[in-house]
Amino acid sequence: MKTIFISTLSFFLSLNIFAQIKPMPGFYPEGVFKREQRIKTTYLTTASKPNEISTNMRSVGKAYVLKPGYRQDETTTQAEQKGKQHVEFTFTEIFGVKTVDGNPIDLGNPIEDFTVYAYRANYNSKGEAIEWDGKKIYMDAMENGNLQILDPGYQCTYFLHTDLPRNIGDVWTDTQFCFPLTKKISTQLTFEKMEKIKIENNEKTLPEIDVARLNLTGNVNVNGIVTALNSNKMVNLNGTITAFVHVDPRNNRIHRFKGEIKLKGEIMMNGKMEPYDVTMKVNEWSMDPSNVWK
Amino acid sequence: MKKTIFSFLAFILVCGFTLGQNLSPKKGFYPIQKTKRKMTQLAKNKMMMQGQEMTMVTNMDMYSTINIQNPVSDSQKISITFNKIEGDIEVMGKKQTIPDASKTFTPIVLTTNNSGVINSISGSPELLKQMEQSYSGSFQVSKTFTQFLNIKSIKNIGDSWLDSNIDGANIMITQYTFDRNENGNAILNFTTTMTVQSDMNQNGIIVHSDLLGKMSGTMNIDTKTNYIISTNGNINLEGRMEMNTQEIPVNIISTFNDSIIK
Numbered sequence: 001m002k003t004i005f006i007s008t009l010s011f012f013l014s015l016n017i018f019a020q021i022k023p024m025p026g027f028y029p030e031g032v033f034k035r036e037q038r039i040k041t042t043y044l045t046t047a048s049k050p051n052e053i054s055t056n057m058r059s060v061g062k063a064y065v066l067k068p069g070y071r072q073d074e075t076t077t078q079a080e081q082k083g084k085q086h087v088e089f090t091f092t093e094i095f096g097v098k099t100v101d102g103n104p105i106d107l108g109n110p111i112e113d114f115t116v117y118a119y120r121a122n123y124n125s126k127g128e129a130i131e132w133d134g135k136k137i138y139m140d141a142m143e144n145g146n147l148q149i150l151d152p153g154y155q156c157t158y159f160l161h162t163d164l165p166r167n168i169g170d171v172w173t174d175t176q177f178c179f180p181l182t183k184k185i186s187t188q189l190t191f192e193k194m195e196k197i198k199i200e201n202n203e204k205t206l207p208e209i210d211v212a213r214l215n216l217t218g219n220v221n222v223n224g225i226v227t228a229l230n231s232n233k234m235v236n237l238n239g240t241i242t243a244f245v246h247v248d249p250r251n252n253r254i255h256r257f258k259g260e261i262k263l264k265g266e267i268m269m270n271g272k273m274e275p276y277d278v279t280m281k282v283n284e285w286s287m288d289p290s291n292v293w294k
Numbered sequence: 295m296k297k298t299i300f301s302f303l304a305f306i307l308v309c310g311f312t313l314g315q316n317l318s319p320k321k322g323f324y325p326i327q328k329t330k331r332k333m334t335q336l337a338k339n340k341m342m343m344q345g346q347e348m349t350m351v352t353n354m355d356m357y358s359t360i361n362i363q364n365p366v367s368d369s370q371k372i373s374i375t376f377n378k379i380e381g382d383i384e385v386m387g388k389k390q391t392i393p394d395a396s397k398t399f400t401p402i403v404l405t406t407n408n409s410g411v412i413n414s415i416s417g418s419p420e421l422l423k424q425m426e427q428s429y430s431g432s433f434q435v436s437k438t439f440t441q442f443l444n445i446k447s448i449k450n451i452g453d454s455w456l457d458s459n460i461d462g463a464n465i466m467i468t469q470y471t472f473d474r475n476e477n478g479n480a481i482l483n484f485t486t487t488m489t490v491q492s493d494m495n496q497n498g499i500i501v502h503s504d505l506l507g508k509m510s511g512t513m514n515i516d517t518k519t520n521y522i523i524s525t526n527g528n529i530n531l532e533g534r535m536e537m538n539t540q541e542i543p544v545n546i547i548s549t550f551n552d553s554i555i556k
Contacts, residue, residue: 038506038533056465056489058506058532096506097465097489104458106467106487198342283534285543 019194021166021212024159024252026125027085031288033063033158033253038283039180043229043267047274050101053229057096057107060287063158064088064117068125083125087156088117089134127161129154154178159252160245166191166212177216177241179261179282181228185241187218197246199255199286211246211255220261228267237278239263257284317449317472317480317517323365324372324410324439325519331358332555337548341535354381354392357555360441368408372439375401376421402433410438434461443482443513443520451475463491466509473512479523480515490531505533505544514553524553 042054064087069078071086096107119134130152155161161176170191175184192213199209222237243259261280266273332355339350357378363371376396382389402417415422415433425432438444449455449472458467468486475481486509494501511527531546
C-alpha cells in the first residue's frame with residue numbers, strides 16, 4: 001500500500017518537474033540547433049498600385065552555441081571571451097518568391113558558402129547580444145529586415161527566455177520575440193498545458209517529448225521609419241499578434257512557433273501616407289540533431 | 295575573285311549557322327502535327343506521420359498522343375489523349391500496381407485562337423483536376439500551350455531569361471539558359487523556384503499542402519517550331535500538409551523525363 005502511495009507521489013512529483021519551465025536568464029545550452037522557418041507576408045492597399053505585394057520565404061538555419069568563455073577564431077583571445085558566450089548562425093537553405101500584383105519574382109538564394117557562419121554574436125551572462133558581426137549580405141538583410149542581433153539586448157530566439165520558473169496557468173509578459181517590421185514586441189505569455197510532440201530531425205527513430213504549450217498574444221504598434229516593402233518608409237501600423245509556442249522545459253528550446261500578426265494603418269508611398277493592411281504568418285519548426293536533446 | 299566568293303560563301307555559312315542556332319518567337323497557329331509522348335516519373339515522397347517516417351515511391355509511365363488539328367476559321371483544336379498509364383506505388387515496402395485509368399478519361403481538348411492563346415479547355419474533370427494538382431502546372435485559359443516554348447524575343451546561345459507563371463496560389467519562376475545546339479535543336483537548361491499550395495478533398499477530409507522548392511533540368515527544343523521535344527528534370531519540394539489540424543512534414547524528390555516516342 002505504502003509502495004503504491006510512494007509510486008503515485010513520485011509520479012505526480014515527476015509530472016510537476018516536467019511541467020515547469022526552468023528559468024533561463026543567462027547562458028544558452030551548448031550544442032548545434034537547427035530550425036526551419038516559413039514567413040509569409042502580404043501588404044494590401046487600394047490607394048495606389050501595386051495593390052498587393054506578398055512574399056513567401058523558407059529558410060533552414062543552424063545555431064552553433066559554444067561553451068561560455070570559449071571561442072575559436074584568429075582574432076579573439078580566450079581572455080577576451082571570458083564572461084561571454086559565442087554563437088554562430090548559418091543557413092543551409094534560404095529561398096522564396098515575391099509577387100507584386102500577381103507578377104512573381106524569385107527572391108534568389110543569398111547563400112554563398114555553406115561551411116561558414118552567416119553572422120555571429122557574443123552574448124553576456126543575461127543572454128543578451130553585446131557584439132555581432134557577419135557576412136555583409138546577411139548583415140544588410142538583417143538590418144533591412146529589422147531582425148534581431150543588430151541591437152544590444154536581443155536574445156537568441158532558439159530558446160525561451162525567462163527570469164523565473166513558469167508553471168501551468170502562469171501568465172507573464174516578455175519582449176523576447178521580434179519579426180520583420182516589428183522589432184521587439186511586448187507579448188503576454190500563458191502557460192496553457194503540457195503536450196506530447198515528436199521532433200523532426202530527419203532520423204528514423206523519433207522519440208516523443210513533453211513540451212510546454214504557451215499561448216502568446218500582444219498588441220503590435222509599428223511607428224516611425226522602418227524598412228517596409230524593401231526600403232525605409234514612414235509607417236504607422238497597429239494590430240495584434242497571436243501565436244502558440246512549444247518549449248522543452250528541460251532546456252527551454254523552442255520547438256515550434258506558429259503565429260499571425262495582423263496590422264492596419266498607413267505607409268508612406270509616393271510622398272503621402274496611404275492605407276495598408278499587413279498580414280504576416282510565421283511558422284517555425286525545430287529540426288535539431290538528436291544528440292542535442294536525447 | 296576567288297577570295298570574294300570564298301568570303302561570300304563563308305558569310306552565308308556563318309549566317310546560316312547562326313540563324314540555325316536562334317530561338318525566335320512564333321506567332322499564329324501551332325504547326326499541324328500528331329506526336330506520341332511518354333512521360334516517366336519516379337517520385338519519392340517522404341512524410342512524417344505521427345513521428346514515423348513514411349515513404350511513398352511512385353514509378354509511373356504515362357503515354358499520350360498530342361494531336362494539333364487544322365485551324366478552322368480563327369481557332370485551332372489540340373487534343374491530348376492519354377493512351378496508357380502504368381506503374382506502381384510502393385508504400386512502406388508494399389508495392390501496388392497503378393490501375394490504368396486512361397480508358398476512362400476522355401481526351402483533353404484545348405481550343406486556341408490565332409495567336410496560340412487557349413480560349414477553352416474541356417475533358418475529363420478528374421483528369422483536369424489531377425493535372426491541376428500536379429507539381430508541373432496545368433493548362434490555363436489565356437495562356438499559350440505549354441508544349442511549346444513561349445518566348446518574346448530572339449534567344450541565342452548563352453542567353454538567359456526569366457519566365458513566370460501563376461496558377462492560383464501556385465507560382466513558378468523559371469530561369470532558362472540557352473546552353474547549346476545539338477542536331478539542329480536547342481538545348482536549354484532551366485531552374486524553377488516554385489510554390490505549391492493546394493486543397494485536396496481526400497474522402498471528405500481537406501488536405502492543405504503548402505510546399506516550396508526547386509525544379510531543374512534540360513529541355514530539347516525544335517528551333518523551327520519551338521516544340522518541346524523532350525524535358526529531363528528533377529524536383530525537390532519541402533513543406534507541410536495539414537489535415538484535421540495535424541501538420542505533416544513532406545519532402546518530395548522526383549525525377550522525370552518527358553519525350554516524343556515513335
